[in-house]
Amino acid sequence: MEPSPAPSAAAKSGRxxxxxxxxxxxxxxxxxxxxxxxxxxxxxxxxxxxxxxxVDAEDSLLDAAGSLEALAGAExxxxxxxxxLAARLAGDLRRQAALFPxxxxxxxxxxxxxxxxxxxxxxxxxxxxxxxEPSAAASGAATSEPEPSPxxxxxxxxxxYRLLLDxxxxxxxxxxxxxxxxxxxxxxxxxxxxxAFPQTEPPARWTPPPEASPTGCAPAASGAPSSSPxxxxxxxxxxxxxxxxxxxxxxxxGVVVTxxxxxxxxxxALPRLSGKERAAAEERYAAHRALAGRWEDLAASAxxxxxxxxxxxxxxxxxxxxxxxxxxxxxxxxASALADAVAFNRSLRGAAAADLAAAAVRLAETGGxxxxxxxxxxxxxxx
Numbered sequence: 001m002e003p004s005p006a007p008s009a010a011a012k013s014g015r016x017x018x019x020x021x022x023x024x025x026x027x028x029x030x031x032x033x034x035x036x037x038x039x040x041x042x043x044x045x046x047x048x049x050x051x052x053x054x055v056d057a058e059d060s061l062l063d064a065a066g067s068l069e070a071l072a073g074a075e076x077x078x079x080x081x082x083x084x085l086a087a088r089l090a091g092d093l094r095r096q097a098a099l100f101p102x103x104x105x106x107x108x109x110x111x112x113x114x115x116x117x118x119x120x121x122x123x124x125x126x127x128x129x130x131x132x133e134p135s136a137a138a139s140g141a142a143t144s145e146p147e148p149s150p151x152x153x154x155x156x157x158x159x160x161y162r163l164l165l166d167x168x169x170x171x172x173x174x175x176x177x178x179x180x181x182x183x184x185x186x187x188x189x190x191x192x193x194x195x196a197f198p199q200t201e202p203p204a205r206w207t208p209p210p211e212a213s214p215t216g217c218a219p220a221a222s223g224a225p226s227s228s229p230x231x232x233x234x235x236x237x238x239x240x241x242x243x244x245x246x247x248x249x250x251x252x253x254g255v256v257v258t259x260x261x262x263x264x265x266x267x268x269a270l271p272r273l274s275g276k277e278r279a280a281a282e283e284r285y286a287a288h289r290a291l292a293g294r295w296e297d298l299a300a301s302a303x304x305x306x307x308x309x310x311x312x313x314x315x316x317x318x319x320x321x322x323x324x325x326x327x328x329x330x331x332x333x334x335a336s337a338l339a340d341a342v343a344f345n346r347s348l349r350g351a352a353a354a355d356l357a358a359a360a361v362r363l364a365e366t367g368g369x370x371x372x373x374x375x376x377x378x379x380x381x382x383x
Contacts, residue, residue: 050175053167057179058100060160064186065093067156068193070148082196086153089189092372093160096182099373150197154190158203161186165206165353173343180342180353181373184335188360188370206357208350249304251337251344255352256299256306258337259292261313265330268315269323281327284362288334291355298348328366332374335359339375 068090075083164183168176183206190203266285273281299306316329338359341352360374 049170050172053171053175053179054100057164057167057182058097060163061093061097061100061182061186064153064156064160065090065097067148067153068093071150071153074147075150082150085192085196089193089370092189092370093186096185096372099178099182150193151200154193154197154200154203157186157190157193161190161203161357162206165208165357168342168353169209169349176349177339177343177376178373180349180356181339181376183353184357184360184374185371187357188364188374191361192364192370206354208354248345248347251341252295252299252302252304252348253306254337255341256292256295258334259288259295260309262288262330262334263292264313265315265319265326269319269326272320272323277324280365284327284331284365287358287362294351298351302347324366328363331359331362331366335363335371335375337375342375 068086072083072087072090075086161183164179164186168179168183171179187203187206194200194202263285266281266288270278270281270285296306315326316333317326319326335356338352338356342349342356345352356375360371363374364370
């Protein structure tokens with residue numbers, strides 16, 4: 001047999017190129033598969049708007065609680081009541097933060113990791129710095145940071161109620177009512193803290209976003225504008241499908257009618273009061289008269305009819321025998337009507353949230369301390 005001829009240089013070059021191409025393709029495949037698989041371990045998806053609002057609300061409330069706890073510790077030696085108020089408000093803030101639990105799931109449906117309960121989460125002052133080293137406060141070492149001041153604590157409260165009230169404008173009805181209620185409560189807490197530390201700047205009232213300019217009501221079928229009061233929906237209509245417009249009208253009318261009843265109660269209770277109690281009640285009475293007129297104007301601008309004003313309204317308590325109790329009860333009713341308007345009337349939600357904040361201050365005056373959730377369920381302190 002003759003020996004087989006040796007492979008030519010061209011054949012060797014071809015085999016080298018084929019091997020090289022196969023290696024390149026294998027490398028590209030590995031890199032491509034790695035690029036596709038890697039994002040699975042990147043963590044949970046971004047939070048939705050509702051979940052993010054809850055997270056922001058809880059974090060801000062806990063940060064404010066930490067500021068007030070630090071203030072209470074710094075003011076502990078002063079026997080002027082400021083430290084006790086700061087400590088009490090800090091406890092209220094932690095209770096309010098517990099109202100915003102985050103419940104979310106991974107895309108697979110399994111529960112996502114959640115933060116611990118509000119009671120066990122560390123306050124802002126006990127969190128370690130970014131480098132991971134324990135803080136000086138946690139280790140007991142001396143710190144160069146200045147002592148917390150009342151103004152710093154009030155600034156934290158101001159940032160919190162602005163965040164909550166801003167968030168209420170973008171939330172779904174149920175969460176909007178909760179955000180506005182707790183935001184209003186925090187505003188009343190800031191007002192109380194300013195009263196205990198008058199050297200601080202007073203908290204600024206929250207301003208709602210600008211509303212669309214009213215275009216006027218459409219004329220009636222006859223060509224003349226309709227001035228007759230609208231028929232109020234029955235209670236069962238509020239849960240029927242397709243009645244969102246009726247709910248909005250009912251919420252606005254509820255605010256106005258409740259203000260009429262509040263004014264009537266004040267007019268019956270004022271003659272039974274004297275001194276500082278009468279002066280404070282007269283200021284609240286004037287505020288309710290202005291509030292009723294403003295919501296009448298808002299209803300007209302939104303083309304919503306209102307029921308006629310009644311000659312008399314039932315009292316929540318006997319203003320002759322218990323004038324202060326009657327006024328406290330009617331203030332709770334007024335706050336509840338405003339909270340309903342936050343939930344059911346999106347076009348006037350900003351006005352309702354701003355007025356709910358002022359209502360929380362009046363609740364604090366008549367109840368003796370800032371409320372936890374003005375306009376919502378009673379918690380043993382608001383009623």
